[in-house]
Amino acid sequence: MPQTVDIVIIGAGFAGLRALYSFREQGFSVAVLERDDEVGGVWNFNRYPGARCDVESFDYSYRFSSELEQEWRWSERYATQPEILEYIRHVADRFDLRRNIEFNTTVTGASYDEANARWTVSAEDGRSWSAQFVVLAMGQLSTPKNTTYPGQEDFRGQIYYSARFPREGVDFEGKRVAIIGTGSSGVQMTPVVAAKARQLTVFQRTANYSIPAANAPVSDEEDAYVKAHYAERRDQARNSPSGLGFKPDPRSATEVPEEEREVAFEKAWNRLGFGFALVFKDILLNEASNAIASDFIRRKIAEQVDDPWTRDKLTPRGFPFGTRRPSVDGGYFRTFNRDNVRLVDISETPIEGFTPTGLKTSAEECEFDIVIYATGFDAFTGSLLKPEITGRAGQTLKQKWADGPISQLGLATAGFPNLFIIVGPGSPSLLANVLLSSEDQVDWLTDLFVKARDEGISEVEATAEAERAWGEYVNERAKETLYMQTPSFYNGAEIPGKPRVFMPYSGGVRHYRLLMERCAGEGYSGFELRKERQKASAG
Ligand code: NAP
Secondary structure, three states: OOEEEEEEEEOOOHHHHHHHHHHHHOOOOEEEEOOOOOOOOHHHHOOOOOOEOOOOOOOOOOOOOHHHHHHOOOOEOOOEHHHHHHHHHHHHHHOOOHHHEEOOOOEEEEEEEOOOOEEEEEEOOOOEEEEEEEEEOOOOOOOEOOOOOOOHHHOOOEEEEHHHOOOOOOOOOOOEEEEEOOOHHHHHHHHHHHOOOOEEEEEEOOOOOEEEOOOOEOOHHHHHHHHHOHHHHHHHHHOOOOOOOOOOEOOOHHHOOHHHHHHHHHHHHHHOHHHHHHOEOOOOOOHHHHHHHHHHHHHHHHHHOOOHHHHHHHOOOOOOOOOOOOEEEOOHHHHOOOOOEEEEEOOOOOEEEEEOOEEEEOOOEEEOOEEEEOOOEOOOOOOOOOOEEEOHHHOEHHHHOOOOOOOEOOOEOOOOOOEEEOOOOOOOHHHOOHHHHHHHHHHHHHHHHHHHHHHOEEEEEEOHHHHHHHHHHHHHHHHOOOHHHOOOHHHOOOOOOOOOOOOOOOOOHHHHHHHHHHHHHOOOOOEEEEEHHHHOOOO
16 A cells, blocks of 8 residues: 655655755655665765865755754865765754655656546555655756776776765775766866875866866854855845856956956956856856856966876867856866876777776777776756656656656646656756755745645646747747857757757746746646646546
């Protein structure tokens, strides 16, 4: 017999825990189904050396409890993965959330019973749950790519994936190590591994832009200041497009005199991390402005790398800064000045496979004790499409989204009543502070569920018309930006054969929140809200 609850949440990461807290506060019975034995989602899995958040700790934290805000003490401007995991574990304990979480529970499917307007959610071990609402809080970067090379099974060394790093850590001391991939994960782990390993070889396919993190300990004065002004800080973040609180110069970079521009870029380079992309209002919108920013970064990279060949190879070219997710680094480029570190350009000399003792490219054979894949994820839809989710008339989500995800406001899709997605495709998601975005969406969903309960609404379903319009709007907004110029995980290019559509909403968290508020204010426009007696004739 399935267990009966009001709401099933899939995933006990930041979004899932916040949803559990808020739904439970309103008196709903909730079950959170989590595949691992711990909370934390990506912060539980991405334990690779050097993993830390690119969003400042004070902003990458929950806003729902001022007591929590006041009592938690972040130690660094950019928190490490262990500290973030400690934070989310603290939240789970502090708010007694674990009692509603089913750990070690991998969801294999969910199917909608149209006659009863309820979902049955099934787990790998045979257990199931019956719920009116299902909320998918499964993350956008939670299904790692399963990159392999021929001969891998015969390799005598150790192989690790950045997103499934062993809990007990890996000892690099005296080892010959390969890192494949130079996205945020590869860029973050490179300096840390280099400091321990005997030799480190980084296999790069595409050079990316990276900004220094300018990480530093949080002083007592800064901590006290932020805590005294937290409400303002949150407000500023929520009302900035990125959810990071940056207020761009309202001028185009092209309008600003060169000398003044250089000063602004230099200041941002030395302090702002991601905020570098937001120094002027149009860096991600206007090719000429972007070219100025890209050129500045290229000059900065050149200053950091001694060897001319390596410098050239590490220099990103051919795509605008920010249109692939830039990294925020802790000394990445300078690491290549170390004697024990070497770059291999696999766009020129591709990896052909493993040998029993290492890797073979089209040009050479190298021996390694450890090979680390930092090759990224099946982003946005990878985790959402893993379980077999079956809506009305036997249609699966995979079938519905065969040509790309389509949804009303990124929150729900027609044919799948009472099923909602947090920070999924069609919402600001990875283009903004995802934690802030998830709290906005949970607040919106909480109000909707309370309304449904109070008014006896048994079904909430996105309309086909609304999701078509939202898809068109998301595309229109994307066309205003430079994002579509570059193949990236923002547009499905990270997996061969994946639909090439722009996944996130690029209009910013503030505008998105206003649209959600408008939707609710209009009685949830773009959704059909059906009461018990209307249900049978619907669909
Ligand atoms: P990623 O950005 O997708 O980078 C993957 C890297 O692996 C790229 O350099 C890619 O090259 C390369 N690659 C992919 N498939 C390959 C293959 N078959 N052979 C060789 N190279 C291959 O992945 P990621 O570094 O894990 O980062 C993903 C996202 O996670 C980030 O953008 C960020 O949103 C998040 N993240 C955040 C943080 C943080 O907040 N600090 C840290 C880590 C990750 P191409 O570019 O040529 O495809």
